[in-house]
Amino acid sequence: MNRHTLRAALAAWFAASGMLAGCGGDDAPPVPPAVAADQVPTSAVASDTALEAFAIAQAPGETAEPLKLDLVSTFPASETEEPIAVN
DSSP, rough: OOHHHHHHHHHHHHHHHHHHOOOOOOSSSOOOOOOOOTOOOOOSSSSSHHHHHHHHHSEEEEESSBBOOTOSSSOOOOOSOOOOOOO
């Protein structure tokens, strides 16, 4: 290879590398980190209905450890929503 061909090949390689480096990623929102199985997630206390759905989805048992509330600062409260019916 002569010097001119080598420079052209290197220039093409760097251009292709630069174009590929600019590609990638997407505009999807980041995935939130997974919550440990012994934690109440913050999404569960977004509303009364979300908290009810989370509580219903929990498997009943007497030997399980209690859930931790480290991620929860306050529970939902509303002055305008109707109370959740208890069956």
